[in-house]
Amino acid sequence: MSTTVQLREIASARSGDKGNDSNIGVWARSQGRYEFLVEHLTEEVVAQHFGALCKGGVTRYELPNLKAVNFILHDSLDGGGAASLRTDAQGKTLSLGLLQLTLDVPEELLA
DSSP states (O other), rough: EEEEEEGGGHHHHHHHEEEEEEEEEEEEHHHHHHHHHHHHHHHHHHHHHHHHGGSSSSEEEGGGTEEEEEETEEESSOGGGGGSTTTTOOOOTHHHHHHOOOOEGGEEEOO
16 A cells, blocks of 8 residues: 655755756665665656756666665756856755655555
8 A cells, every 4th residue: 555745754855056957865764765766756757846947857876875866957057056046046945845746655665
């Protein structure tokens, strides 16, 4: 059986920037949760979640020793830093946005 929950129920995240790209690191609190993230938190899911904000696509890197995945959101900061008029031109709040993504998670991973 599964339950629909926000990503924050099974993982933590932190985000930042490099020029016009932002990155979001997501780490799981157990091996089972990490394996779930690898299978279900894909580049396509993240790209769809952020929609038009991410103009250049998403690349995912797996970090199994850390039970983490890192996403690069290309061309997502409207020029980045001082070049952008966006409220968050450095991508600091993108991790909070990703943690609001809802997923159907097996109940045993929520215990």
